[in-house]
Amino acid sequence: MTPKLSLRSPAELISAVPYLLGFHPSDSVVVVGLRAKQLVFAARGDLDSPPGSVEYMTSVIMRQGVDSAAVIGFGAAERVHNPIIALSAALENHRVDVxxxxxxxxxxxxxxxxxxxDCCSPDGMPYDPAASEIAAAATMAGQVALPDRAALVRQVAPIGGxxxxxxxxxxxRAAVRLADLLTTATPGDVLGSRALRRAGEAAVREAMQRHREGGRLTDDEVAWLTVLLVHLPVRDFAWERLGPGDWHVELWIDVLRRAEFELVPAPACLLAFAAWRSGQGALAHAAVERARRADxxxxxxxxxxxxxxxxxxxSIMDDFPLSRRSRPGARKPRRRPRRAKA
Known part of the structure; x- marks a missing residue:
């Protein structure tokens, strides 16, 4: 989860950015949104992004319900100057206090x-991000700031060797097992859909329980899970059970990295959703990119x-998943008629 961090100085603000993004930015412009002086959100763009990206980043920040913002450019002065000025002006035009x-x-x-x-020398002010209270607090909370975005992308890269x-x-082997499951389905089970769903739900439950308890799936278990997730009711069963806990993210990183290319989309999307719910937006983006490359x-x-x-x-998903009875279009349970008293 994103740590609750307070703005006390420029050095602490800068130190917080890698933990908000999940990695140390370079050649980037970052807008940090604040609410009641709490750092709540960060959006990053490349320094050479097209002009329309200024309004886009502004709109993203506005959706977070912030009351103020800070704009930070990481890079050489000649490349940082224009994005900083443009973003600051756009935020002020939207009545966001920079x-x-x-x-x-x-x-x-x-x-x-x-x-x-005296406090802002033309030569710049030195700072040590490792020595900041924010870095210490984030580390104690289990937050990790990777060296760069490439390192974050490698977290979801396919394993090799x-x-x-x-x-x-x-x-x-999982494909053969799936074929056997479908061919042995009961005559009334059209296309084996009920057998598929039962097997898929069991595989999802086992995977979640294993990771929740600190374990890890075998290769055969991952393979079986990935072939079952192609069946959309199985994927949606897993989707409905995703929460903001770190173990959800760890589970789907592991499954995604071991999945065969044609089976990547479902675990990649489940990871993206789990990462987004956990406040790890950059990781969620990387997972979606993998899904879209595959399909x-x-x-x-x-x-x-x-x-x-x-x-x-x-936060829009705080009540997710809805209970079956509260879902739109869900049937209301029938009331059984009471027997008349004799």
């Missing part, structure tokens, strides 16, 4: 809003891509 505008490079920061050379070959063999038409990936692109806050 409390700080900074450039960060080589262990120093420069403020665009402070002209006092002997493990990949083992997974290919396990997936072949650009996969509807759940398209939906999550839009949710992430619009900056929809995960």
């Amino acid at each position: 409390v700080e505008a900074l450039r960060v490079a080589d262990g120093r920061y420069w403020s665009y809003m402070c002209e006092n050379q 002997l493990t990949r070959e083992s997974m290919r063999q396990a997936t072949d 650009p038409t996969y509807s759940m990936a398209q939906l999550l891509d839009e949710v992430l692109g619009r900056g929809v806050p995960p």
